[in-house]
Amino acid sequence: MTDKCGVAAVAEAESVDDLLDSVTDDGLTGYNYAYLDEHTKREVRRATLSAIALPGHQVPFASREMPLARGWGTGGIQTSLSLLGPDDTFKVIDQGSDESVNAANIRRLAARTANVETTTDATEASVIQTRHRIPEEVLDDDQILVLQVPITDPLRRVDGSDDANRRRHAHSNYSKMWVALYENVVEYGEIKLSSRYPVLVGDRYLMDPSPIPRWDVPKLDDADNLFLFAAGREARIYAVPPHTEVEPLAFEDRQFQVERFPEHACGNCGSEDTFLTEVETDDGGRVYACNDASFCEKRRADPSLSKAHHRNGDGHTWGPPTDPSVPYESDGDSGENRGPAGPNRGGDE
Amino acid sequence: MGYVAVEAGEDVIQRAEELFEKQRVVGESDQISVEQVGEQFSRLTAQAMSEGGLYAPRLAAIAVKQAQGDTAEAAFLLRAYRSTLERWGTSVPVETAEVFTTRRVSPAYKDVPGGQVLGATKDYTQRLLDFELIDDDGTDPTGDWDVEAEDPPRLRNVMEVLREDGLVYDPERDPDRDDDASSGAGTEPFDATREPITFPAPRSAVLQELARGETGAVTALGYSELRGYGQVHPTLGEVRTGDLPVTIEHPYTGDEVEVTTAAVTETECVVPIYEKSDDPQFSFGYGLVFGRNERKTIGMSILDAAIQLDGEGAAQDAEFVLDVVDGIDSFGFIEHLKLPHYVTFQSILDRIRSIRERSAAAADETDPAPQEVGADD
Numbered sequence: 001m002t003d004k005c006g007v008a009a010v011a012e013a014e015s016v017d018d019l020l021d022s023v024t025d026d027g028l029t030g031y032n033y034a035y036l037d038e039h040t041k042r043e044v045r046r047a048t049l050s051a052i053a054l055p056g057h058q059v060p061f062a063s064r065e066m067p068l069a070r071g072w073g074t075g076g077i078q079t080s081l082s083l084l085g086p087d088d089t090f091k092v093i094d095q096g097s098d099e100s101v102n103a104a105n106i107r108r109l110a111a112r113t114a115n116v117e118t119t120t121d122a123t124e125a126s127v128i129q130t131r132h133r134i135p136e137e138v139l140d141d142d143q144i145l146v147l148q149v150p151i152t153d154p155l156r157r158v159d160g161s162d163d164a165n166r167r168r169h170a171h172s173n174y175s176k177m178w179v180a181l182y183e184n185v186v187e188y189g190e191i192k193l194s195s196r197y198p199v200l201v202g203d204r205y206l207m208d209p210s211p212i213p214r215w216d217v218p219k220l221d222d223a224d225n226l227f228l229f230a231a232g233r234e235a236r237i238y239a240v241p242p243h244t245e246v247e248p249l250a251f252e253d254r255q256f257q258v259e260r261f262p263e264h265a266c267g268n269c270g271s272e273d274t275f276l277t278e279v280e281t282d283d284g285g286r287v288y289a290c291n292d293a294s295f296c297e298k299r300r301a302d303p304s305l306s307k308a309h310h311r312n313g314d315g316h317t318w319g320p321p322t323d324p325s326v327p328y329e330s331d332g333d334s335g336e337n338r339g340p341a342g343p344n345r346g347g348d349e
Numbered sequence: 350m351g352y353v354a355v356e357a358g359e360d361v362i363q364r365a366e367e368l369f370e371k372q373r374v375v376g377e378s379d380q381i382s383v384e385q386v387g388e389q390f391s392r393l394t395a396q397a398m399s400e401g402g403l404y405a406p407r408l409a410a411i412a413v414k415q416a417q418g419d420t421a422e423a424a425f426l427l428r429a430y431r432s433t434l435e436r437w438g439t440s441v442p443v444e445t446a447e448v449f450t451t452r453r454v455s456p457a458y459k460d461v462p463g464g465q466v467l468g469a470t471k472d473y474t475q476r477l478l479d480f481e482l483i484d485d486d487g488t489d490p491t492g493d494w495d496v497e498a499e500d501p502p503r504l505r506n507v508m509e510v511l512r513e514d515g516l517v518y519d520p521e522r523d524p525d526r527d528d529d530a531s532s533g534a535g536t537e538p539f540d541a542t543r544e545p546i547t548f549p550a551p552r553s554a555v556l557q558e559l560a561r562g563e564t565g566a567v568t569a570l571g572y573s574e575l576r577g578y579g580q581v582h583p584t585l586g587e588v589r590t591g592d593l594p595v596t597i598e599h600p601y602t603g604d605e606v607e608v609t610t611a612a613v614t615e616t617e618c619v620v621p622i623y624e625k626s627d628d629p630q631f632s633f634g635y636g637l638v639f640g641r642n643e644r645k646t647i648g649m650s651i652l653d654a655a656i657q658l659d660g661e662g663a664a665q666d667a668e669f670v671l672d673v674v675d676g677i678d679s680f681g682f683i684e685h686l687k688l689p690h691y692v693t694f695q696s697i698l699d700r701i702r703s704i705r706e707r708s709a710a711a712a713d714e715t716d717p718a719p720q721e722v723g724a725d726d
Contacts, residue, residue: 031433032433035433037435060547061545062542062544065425065428065431065432066429067429069425069680069681069684069685070677070678070682071678071681072681072685074681094688095688096692097689100688101362101365102688104359104361108362132692132693133692150682150685160669162547162548163547163548163549188707189704189707190703190704190707192700193700194699194700195692195693196693211692213692213693213696215696233678233682236545259696259699260699260703275692275695277691277692278698291691291692291695
């Protein structure tokens with residue numbers, strides 16, 4: 001049990017004023033270990049276990065108000081805090097960066113209330129909370145990635161009502177989504193979804209993988225680590241357990257395609273196999289740089305570093321997820337090219 | 350490289366907080382005390398308590414001061430604090446006829462049992478900016494009134510008159526209905542802060558979420574019904590404000606004891622839309638919020654009535670209303686757009702460029718004429 005300091009503080013207080021004084025202490029001494037009370041942690045853990053048992057299914061939970069604004073990672077931080085213990089090492093990334101202000105804020109809350117070590121190294125962390133990215137370095141089976149989720153249901157793109165969409169999930173009725181994708185192809189010649197690309201989990205539930213770029217979507221498939229998806233405002237938790245099949249929706253003649261960076265390498269480390277973001281410079285130019293800032297730093301020190309450098313055995317890596325030689329459009333006959341197949345996928349080849 | 354990665358950390362956060370704090374203290378005037386906020390900006394603290402779902406006037410005054418008057422932020426501070434509090438117990442349900450009424454008007458009747466009590470209101474005041482407030486000396490304008498001070502009355506609820514005549518539909522006594530959405534008699538009310546809401550939601554959950562709703566959102570959605578995006582145009586049975594006694598069971602004796610009062614505003618309304626054609630009865634709506642906030646409680650009663658009708662109007666869809674009415678949710682998500690989005694934007698750029706390349710290529714293919722013309726030259 002970890003709620004000693006909360007209960008003890010209440011039991012030892014002489015008066016309400018004493019209690020209030022202890023609450024306003026700088027070290028948050030009036031708060032429970034890892035901020036949340038034990039009932040809330042139990043609630044979140046229960047939802048998490050249900051989510052793992054039903055991969056891709058959205059489990060409602062009684063999301064608490066956190067001292068962070070809703071929409072800023074409150075589901076992620078509740079999930080992280082319900083998992084963290086004093087022996088854990090915690091990493092927080094926001095859009096690929098450990099140093100973003102919001103990431104620093106979330107990391108600060110966990111460090112202050114749960115006494116965890118923090119790190120920026122994805123290979124060192126036992127729990128990683130992230131907004132909109134999966135790290136470039138391959139995660140292990142003893143690591144948990146907690147993704148912050150703004151919009152829980154991929155069907156929200158075709159119907160705003162969760163009530164109606166829950167019924168669709170119950171019946172595996174994803175026809176409206178398929179029609180929407182087909183209409184994309186008719187109207188634009190291709191599927192115009194960028195991030196938040198809908199995926200089918202375990203051949204059962206359609207899932208919103210959170211606004212990760214398509215680049216990261218294939219990493220969900222048959223991974224060694226556990227992915228938890230948590231939405232505080234929408235009060236839902238869902239999961240992709242290790243070694244679960246995750247397939248992005250696509251047509252036989254319209255392949256799933258990740259973001260393309262033709263003829264671009266990271267301006268900082270020279271990587272050509274990482275997700276890049278472009279930056280407009282003051283002098284009117286445009287440069288590309290690795291989005292995963294912590295891995296970029298490692299690559300700068302050692303440009304030949306593999307994304308699976310820390311793992312036993314070789315070849316077990318993820319990404320770049322699709323083979324650039326596979327055309328986006330095909331005649332529909334090349335079944336073996338379907339889906340996010342690539343030479344590095346899962347390291348099975 | 351012209352590009353320096355935007356790096357920030359705790360130091361930057363700290364400085365941003367300090368700059369914000371400076372805005373409150375940088376002026377020439379004295380610091381406003383928490384007592385002054387509580388006493389002179391009671392509408393602000395009432396709104397923060399109502400939207401925060403925590404009746405705590407002093408904490409609300411701190412929150413309003415800390416938020417520099419931003420009610421959404423103040424309500425958020427109260428909610429975040431509230432979610433860390435242990436629950437010691439629940440109060441005993443009380444009839445709102447028990448309210449020590451300081452104001453009660455009934456638009457439905459010219460006169461009502463107990464009479465119309467106008468109380469403190471600005472409703473009939475000409476809205477002229479009062480320049481005398483610049484040199485306000487705090488004189489009590491009622492100081493020389495020659496009236497007997499008496500306890501505020503406890504008044505029978507006007508809707509009871511209609512109920513006794515069987516004119517108001519009662520879903521709990523309707524043998525034709527046994528769905529969750531209408532029932533609630535004798536059952537523990539739903540608590541949305543402890544259980545996630547799924548739809549169809551019980552009425553107690555709807556009322557709780559409306560009572561905690563953002564005042565502007567409740568007003569706007571309620572107005573949408575009046576404005577023609579729905580059919581609910583209610584007649585208010587009454588609007589009352591006063592102090593509601595809070596009663597708990599004594600932990601040792603088990604006796605019910607009144608421990609405090611909470612300032613509330615209550616509205617009940619009837620709507621001339623009939624549940625059944627063979628036994629026409631008014632539909633009704635209910636609103637109750639912490640503090641003095643008549644527009645929110647009237648808006649709430651309209652939304653309660655609209656949601657019970659479950660029709661086609663936007664405000665009649667419980668899921669739509671409850672999804673958008675909460676200020677903490679909406680303000681958080683609206684403002685999250687300020688966070689970096691360059692990963693997702695890169696992904697969007699990739700798609701639009703791909704589509705434009707494709708349509709440019711297609712245009713070249715389907716329009717070979719320029720090449721032929723060129724060949725003739």
